[in-house]
Amino acid sequence: MxxxxxxxxxxxxxxxxxxxxxxxxxxxxxxxxxxxxxxxxxxxxxxxxxxxxxxxxxxxxxxxxxxxxxxxxxxxxxxxxxxxxxxxxxxxxxxxxxxxxxxxxxxxxxxxxxxxxxxxxxxxxxxxxxxxxxxxxxxxxxxxxxxxxxxxxxxxxxxxxxxxxIFPPLAIDAARLLVSRGRNLLVGQLEDIARALVESWPPEREDWSQRSGLINTTVSEIRGAAYHADESRKGNPRAYLHSRHQLVTESFEDLNTLEAVAFNIRDITEVLSTVIWGNDSNNRLHPNTCKPMSECLQSVGSLMSSWDKGTAEQRHFDQAREALNLLDSELKRSARQKDLSLTPGAAVAFDCERILNSLHQRIIKDRAEEPV
Structure with missing residues (x-):
């Protein structure tokens, strides 16, 4: 009891x-x-x-x-x-x-x-x-x-x-919680797109293609919470007693990375939804590229999930990079057949490349620069 x-x-x-x-x-x-x-x-x-x-x-x-x-x-x-x-x-x-x-x-x-x-x-x-x-x-x-x-x-x-x-307000926990929720939302988006790519064509589920507005709203809420957290630590003895002012800085850095990642995931969403349900026959994905693209998105999502849990390591980046390289190779093979455009697949690969670069800058490089 x-x-x-x-x-x-x-x-x-x-x-x-x-x-x-x-x-x-x-x-x-x-x-x-x-x-x-x-x-x-x-x-x-x-x-x-x-x-x-x-x-x-x-x-x-x-x-x-x-x-x-x-x-x-x-x-x-x-x-x-x-x-x-x-x-x-x-x-x-x-x-x-x-x-x-x-x-x-x-x-x-x-x-x-x-x-x-x-x-x-x-x-x-x-x-x-x-x-x-x-x-x-x-x-x-x-x-x-x-x-x-x-x-x-x-x-x-x-x-x-x-x-x-009496408990001077400190909104750091709320900001970090929203950052975590934002990461999980983006992970879920990548996973849903990845599943849709290997479903029967065209995919039956369309909910993932309509989340751009939700992603924008979530990022805006996180930015507001981060600024509120920064405001709450000014002159607040609790922030300095617990060295929590560093957490606000980290929240802002996470937010900046999250915004960059969200931009690329929105682009992936718009590109693939246009390819799948659009009427332009010149902008289609080659069937052979769907599986490696799905695996690449899954790998990037797993990397983001490990970032949220604080367990991201270089090997996670290497796995995501390997999946991206496989996608690039398949895109080049498909392009040589001349019957389908390379543009949609290349756009997705380029967005994945930028996501990996943003995450590597935030997680690996910043961690290497921390004092021992």
Missing amino acids: FSVVKKTWKRFLVWAKSSLAGQRLLLAAKTSLAVGVAWILARYMPGVADKYPYYAPLGALVSMYPTLMGSVRAGLQTLAGLFIGIALAAGVLLAGTPNILSISLAVGLGVLVAGDPRLGVGKDYVPVAVLFVLIVGGQDADSYSVGYALQMALGVTVGLVVNLL
Whole structure:
């Protein structure tokens, strides 16, 4: 019973660390805590600030982002927008008693200032702060401005502290998991194409020919996750305590290789689907080339699978290279018969060549350059 509970708990931790749902759950819990702490502390603020305790939880809320650097950026941008808005409202107050015209002009000016991209998420608080100070603050606008600013600053500070001290978010595991899924998707694509080539002609299964969009989407998701992981490690003590900043670099390098490989696999998919179901009789595969092409794609897929498992060695490259050489030899023999075009088969062989070069550059050469 204890072992079952232990395994379940470990699986939950892996899910919480690597999945977007788990990260969102952690963010929700931390936000709830930050809002509660800010509300408690707000009541002890000195001077006029204790009259406006409800702004502290708001400050905590706007500063809670999935990454620590994102929280810092959002908090500072929010306070910057708030202070600019208060300054614009102060200008109206110095000019005289606020009225419909002056308030409207100040809000309009706030919207113009909010167009500065450097304000980021703080842009919305510029006109809002102007409006709040002039309308909600009213005759007590001075004390309201001070209380508003101090309580928001308190909330932002609480949010940053909570985000820093309690499992500062680190999205490296999620990025590496997506990279692994992307590799497995490409391996599956190569294997499906390889099987289709040795089926009865034309192949009955067509699903592999319609996955170009899925491959594009997967690569885009991986790139987004890699950048998110890089953002999550900035200023994050967990990244340096566990030397995990190196993992982010590796994820980016894996991503770059994956993009190159995905491009060539998409090209293979489009070439073969056009050859199989197209109407151009001049662009057909010689029957004798189907089997060696299938074996070549299978060999490249096996190499990618070993890359995903971290077991890729030079012998795996040698096996894939041998299968590619056999395909090249058969393509040359078929071309001498003059009855079929060499172009489709040559395109597939060339794509396989580029895939091998990309993988060799990433796996073997980089491994050889690692310090002993």
